Amino acid sequence: MKERKIEPGTPLNDHKYSIVVDRKGPYMVYGRPPMKQQFIVQNEEGTSWSYRDGIEFDLEDDPVALCRCGASKNHPFCDGSHLTTNWDPSLTADNIPLLDNADVFDGPELELTDNEKYCAFARFCDAYGKVWNLVEESDDKEARELTVREANYCPAGRLKAWDKEKGEFIENRLTPSLVLLEDPQERCSGPLFVRGGIPIDDTEGVKYELRNRVTLCRCGASSNKPFCDGTHASIRFRDGLPGPHGEAKR
Template identity: 30%
Template sequence: MAEKIKEYESEELTVIWKPEKCIHSEVCYKGLPDVFDPKARPWVNVAGESDQRIKEQIDRCPSGALSYKLKNESVAGDTIEDEQIVEVTKGGPLMVYGNIKVKHHDGSETSKHRMTAFCRCGASSNKPYCDGTHKKINFEG
């Protein structure tokens, strides 16, 4: 099954959203509510702020569900150099920043870039990745 991808375009920038990767952390909405409004349709308003501010906010997306590309350029922000950083978020996922390879129980492997959110609450329906369920079950950890 093909991954669902939505794109929102301005004159110079395309915002890319992959809903299946989104953990609904609200980092985008809280950072730029004039651009990212989950109650509006479409929920991304690329005219709500400058391209530079939108890019900066997208770079803060903890799941990597949001990315962007500039016209005539490849997708931005897909790689981080050699370093990996692991962050335990309060009441949320285990965030791994950097390029990693995830080895699954069935022997398959998945390459991840930029950042990856791993489930800590045990209730995700997308294990080992976080799907935002920790908010619904009021996970504390």
């Protein structure tokens, strides 16, 4: 069986947690990892800057099935709606290591890798100057700190900062957990943010690259399944969970 590739900077845990993508149905989550809701919070300039915690979930079943078609009436859990709703469950991602097809933006102290195909449209890359411009000024302390921060806040791992002197990626060590992202500014619900190197397979034995930051599609409409490609924002996907002020969002 083909070995799983591991992206540089990914923590190697004991892997008591795992996710299996049903090729025709939900995400099967094993090991009862911590799972919570998080809201994208804007800065004073109206761009994404931080996360704020919402509901925490106690996963009682093992495994637990999480919706990936977008049609469940019991989000984030699967209720069988994938059997009757009109959606395409095809797993179209090529499973080539993300960095293999990434563009590289060079700066004096840092390099920035960027694979736009995995963009989850969280927009942390725009805070206080676009990260692609900031990396070009990375010999300036503030620009360097912002480059590293904006790259690390990208939930999809599309962006990664490389320390040229040390010869290594600057990657925050994330605890293995699941996050249901919510985007109040865009008035939509976002992807399933898989953090801390949780292995992801499919039901036919495909072993997806192990990464520190991964976003999986929850709206059912991504063209890069099982990964998010930001389509949730254009279709205004809403999961119906409580919103930022406690109100149901639909």
